[in-house]
Amino acid sequence: MKVHIKRWHAIAQWRWDTGAADADMDDGDDGEGDVCGICRVPYEGCCPSCKMPGDDCPLIWGECTHVFHMHCLLKWIGTAASKQQCPMDRRAWVTAERKVATTGS
Amino acid sequence: MTTYPLENLVQTRWQNTFDRLNGGEPGITGLLNISQAWNTAREFLRPRDIREPNSKERNLPVVKTCFDALNEAKLLPRLLETFVEDIRQQESLITAEVSSFMAKYDESEDVTVVKSMLRRLVEWWKAWAPIHELGYTLLSTFNLEFQTHLFSILPSSFPSAFKKLCQSTVGAEPDAQLWGDFERLGLLDRYENLIASVCYEQIEGQVLETCVGRWNEPMLAGLRGWMADKIVPWMILPYARGAKTHEETRSMLQGIGSRFDFHVCKTLCDLRTSEIFDIIVDYPDSNCALLDLKECLQRVDQRSQLVQALRRLNRKRLLHPGADTKDILTQYVLMIRCLRIIDPPGVLLYKVADPVRRYLRERPDTIRSIVASLVGEGGDLVDENEPIQPLQTQFEDYSDPNWEPEAIDAGPEFRTNKPSDVISTLVSIYDSKDLFVKELQVLLAQRLLAIKDGNFEKERQNIEILKLRFGDAALQVCEVMLRDMTDSRRIDQHVQSQKASNLHPTIISKHFWPALQASTLNMPGQFKTIQQTYAKEFTTFKPDKRLRWLPHLGTVELSIELQDRTVEVEVSPLDAAIIELFGSGGKTAWNSQEIIAELGDIDNSSLNKAMMTWIDRGVLFDRGDGTYEVLEIATSAVKAARPPAPKRPAAQPEAPPVVTVQQQEAEQMRVYWKFIEGMLTNLGSLPLDRIQTMLKFAPGYSRTIEQLGTFMEAARREGLVTESGGQYRLNK
Numbered sequence: 017m018k019v020h021i022k023r024w025h026a027i028a029q030w031r032w033d034t035g036a037a038d039a040d041m042d043d044g045d046d047g048e049g050d051v052c053g054i055c056r057v058p059y060e061g062c063c064p065s066c067k068m069p070g071d072d073c074p075l076i077w078g079e080c081t082h083v084f085h086m087h088c089l090l091k092w093i094g095t096a097a098s099k100q101q102c103p104m105d106r107r108a109w110v111t112a113e114r115k116v117a118t119t120g121s
Numbered sequence: 122m123t124t125y126p127l128e129n130l131v132q133t134r135w136q137n138t139f140d141r142l143n144g145g146e147p148g149i150t151g152l153l154n155i156s157q158a159w160n161t162a163r164e165f166l167r168p169r170d171i172r173e174p175n176s177k178e179r180n181l182p183v184v185k186t187c188f189d190a191l192n193e194a195k196l197l198p199r200l201l202e203t204f205v206e207d208i209r210q211q212e213s214l215i216t217a218e219v220s221s222f223m224a225k226y227d228e229s230e231d232v233t234v235v236k237s238m239l240r241r242l243v244e245w246w247k248a249w250a251p252i253h254e255l256g257y258t259l260l261s262t263f264n265l266e267f268q269t270h271l272f273s274i275l276p277s278s279f280p281s282a283f284k285k286l287c288q289s290t291v292g293a294e295p296d297a298q299l300w301g302d303f304e305r306l307g308l309l310d311r312y313e314n315l316i317a318s319v320c321y322e323q324i325e326g327q328v329l330e331t332c333v334g335r336w337n338e339p340m341l342a343g344l345r346g347w348m349a350d351k352i353v354p355w356m357i358l359p360y361a362r363g364a365k366t367h368e369e370t371r372s373m374l375q376g377i378g379s380r381f382d383f384h385v386c387k388t389l390c391d392l393r394t395s396e397i398f399d400i401i402v403d404y405p406d407s408n409c410a411l412l413d414l415k416e417c418l419q420r421v422d423q424r425s426q427l428v429q430a431l432r433r434l435n436r437k438r439l440l441h442p443g444a445d446t447k448d449i450l451t452q453y454v455l456m457i458r459c460l461r462i463i464d465p466p467g468v469l470l471y472k473v474a475d476p477v478r479r480y481l482r483e484r485p486d487t488i489r490s491i492v493a494s495l496v497g498e499g500g501d502l503v504d505e506n507e508p509i510q511p512l513q514t515q516f517e518d519y520s521d522p523n524w525e526p527e528a529i530d531a532g533p534e535f536r537t538n539k540p541s542d543v544i545s546t547l548v549s550i551y552d553s554k555d556l557f558v559k560e561l562q563v564l565l566a567q568r569l570l571a572i573k574d575g576n577f578e579k580e581r582q583n584i585e586i587l588k589l590r591f592g593d594a595a596l597q598v599c600e601v602m603l604r605d606m607t608d609s610r611r612i613d614q615h616v617q618s619q620k621a622s623n624l625h626p627t628i629i630s631k632h633f634w635p636a637l638q639a640s641t642l643n644m645p646g647q648f649k650t651i652q653q654t655y656a657k658e659f660t661t662f663k664p665d666k667r668l669r670w671l672p673h674l675g676t677v678e679l680s681i682e683l684q685d686r687t688v689e690v691e692v693s694p695l696d697a698a699i700i701e702l703f704g705s706g707g708k709t710a711w712n713s714q715e716i717i718a719e720l721g722d723i724d725n726s727s728l729n730k731a732m733m734t735w736i737d738r739g740v741l742f743d744r745g746d747g748t749y750e751v752l753e754i755a756t757s758a759v760k761a762a763r764p765p766a767p768k769r770p771a772a773q774p775e776a777p778p779v780v781t782v783q784q785q786e787a788e789q790m791r792v793y794w795k796f797i798e799g800m801l802t803n804l805g806s807l808p809l810d811r812i813q814t815m816l817k818f819a820p821g822y823s824r825t826i827e828q829l830g831t832f833m834e835a836a837r838r839e840g841l842v843t844e845s846g847g848q849y850r851l852n853k
Contacts, residue, residue: 017682017684019680019697020680023623024625024651025676026674027626027627028629028668028671029669030628030663030666031669032666058632060631068600069630069632070608070630074665
């Protein structure tokens with residue numbers, strides 16, 4: 017017997033690749049997922065000023081491994097009190113370069 | 122000495138009386154004259170038996186002078202008394218006649234007997250009645266005496282006989298003499314109600330005959346025409362006999378006529394009220410009946426009866442567990458439409474709708490049914506032609522020149538909802554529209570996930586329409602869902618252009634979709650490869666994103682090549698995964714345990730169902746020892762044993778993949794149960810309101826105390842807690 021797939025309509029969820037959560041992801045068993053440290057909304061949700069999640073409300077990765085909604089962080093950085101620091105560890109905020117090649121494999 | 126004045130007094134009196142009677146005639150000639158006159162007058166008045174021939178000549182002028190003489194002597198009152206006395210002596214004659222007539226009637230039930238009896242009575246009356254010239258007093262005294270006697274001797278069967286007689290005159294040639302007789306005998310006044318009731322009965326009979334169950338044509342006008350043709354001509358005799366001119370007739374009939382017209386309205390109104398439920402069911406065919414009812418209600422104040430009748434009928438026929446929620450909703454919508462016709466301000470509707478709405482609120486699937494009709498599943502609730510209006514609180518517009526005050530029977534909490542459409546009314550069953558939006562989301566998710574060809578224009582349309590009602594903000598989530606659909610398609614197009622695949626996923630934004638059932642299904646063999654390849658392409662396209670499959674959702678179209686045939690099927694992923702197990706490896710026979718070990722944790726019932734799918738399709742067969750094998754060659758034995766199974770839509774799982782709102786709530790409550798358990802462990806026993814107060818500190822807790830009460834009650838039934846005097850305590 018041979019089984020040929022003619023067409024497969026599947027359902028999938030997308031989620032951000034936050035780096036640290038890679039291991040969890042393969043388990044596929046984390047219920048809520050991580051939240052943005054600023055607005056406390058899940059990464060896959062959208063920041064308070066956005067309506068559409070995903071590409072319209074992207075994340076920003078810091079070298080300090082902290083991840084936020086980009087809009088949230090930019091707003092934070094825009095305030096004088098921030099002193100251009102990461103809100104989590106008070107180190108100077110440096111946006112990380114995403115290494116596409118490694119994540120793809 | 123003492124008797125002298127008395128003697129004097131008596132003598133003076135005597136002299137005066139004598140003078141009066143004697144009239145100043147010489148000697149006692151005056152007295153003789155008076156006595157002569159008395160005798161003549163009495164003889165003249167004496168009631169005779171009319172059966173005896175009456176030969177005596179009556180000399181009117183002589184009688185007249187006699188009366189004048191008596192009048193002069195002031196003896197008329199005495200004469201009157203004597204006359205009455207005489208009548209009383211003769212009354213037995215009439216009594217005998219009446220009883221013989223009535224006995225005849227009782228035997229034959231023939232109204233003509235009554236008629237001739239009345240005729241005869243009039244003859245008696247005529248024979249005994251003093252002539253007009255003798256003055257009104259005499260006549261009226263006679264009438265009173267005659268009628269008093271007559272009424273006292275009429276047997277109890279007479280009223281019904283009289284009524285029959287009246288009935289027999291309806292529609293017949295007008296018999297002016299008969300009605301004249303009635304009046305002469307005083308029957309008209311005495312039996313006025315009876316005569317009116319004849320008319321009422323005619324009306325009721327006509328209404329019942331022509332109008333029962335006929336709702337598709339206006340009846341009131343026809344009834345009024347019938348009144349004018351049949352009843353009014355009859356009415357002229359009893360009620361407007363004295364009228365000389367047309368105008369006079371009209372004015373005399375006006376009062377009684379409007380009474381009967383009222384009765385027509387009332388009868389029709391009663392009838393329609395008793396039929397109201399079925400009239401509503403038949404709407405719009407029953408439009409005419411509703412308009413009739415509306416007109417009747419304006420004339421007859423029976424609004425509260427209508428409300429009560431409809432409420433009672435609703436309770437009896439609609440608001441019980443045997444009725445489908447959808448039917449209740451349909452009937453409710455029809456009710457809205459119908460009562461709007463009868464009563465545009467909506468007061469009746471408000472009163473009738475209240476129990477229905479309360480009942481609907483208690484049904485768990487009401488929202489689902491409403492939402493289903495909102496998005497056009499069996500959408501007969503919604504009238505396409507109705508203008509769509511945004512949901513908002515309606516304020517009274519007092520500057521509107523057509524503004525009307527609330528109806529007088531509107532209750533204090535009556536809300537005018539004049540301009541709102543049916544959907545708004547349905548949605549307003551619940552206090553907030555959030556519930557609807559939630560349910561709408563679930564329903565939309567189900568429908569979107571079932572779409573395979575990427576054509577969801579209809580859903581988009583629906584959402585656009587619903588946005589007008591609920592507002593953009595409320596439907597933001599649905600908007601995201603729709604955009605996920607568009608994005609999925611775009612992504613798929615891109616991925617396909619890079620590397621063609623027969624996998625076409627719908628990629629969703631997890632937090633904007635209702636909770637989906639979790640599963641641990643592992644797709645085996647080529648499925649896994651395809652998934653991984655696709656995921657890799659996706660990540661190349663969107664470097665920051667990953668895909669997480671929900672493997673048990675979706676559908677697969679397969680073509681299965683067997684030795685002697687090819688089977689084309691569309692199945693669920695689980696079915697596909699199982700057949701892949703049989704097809705890919707060298708192993709051709711599998712039992713349930715092995716399948717479960719390979720595919721992950723599948724519950725037995727869904728596994729069995731999947732196996733049945735394949736057995737039904739003749740691809741696998743059960744070897745009997747709990748293992749299954751591929752049926753490479755369709756043997757005649759198997760075919761005979763298993764007739765072609767009825768085609769069933771295998772692609773559609775019975776349980777919707779989306780977790781319903783209730784399930785979600787139950788899931789959430791499980792979390793709070795931990796809190797409650799902790800509280801009760803630490804504090805012993807607690808009343809419900811304390812638990813509620815403490816739970817309010819818990820994040821995201823939004824239950825009402827009633828919901829908590831239901832929950833605690835459920836916990837008590839399960840034996841987790843005990844309750845005494847309102848205090849809950851853990852069951853140890």
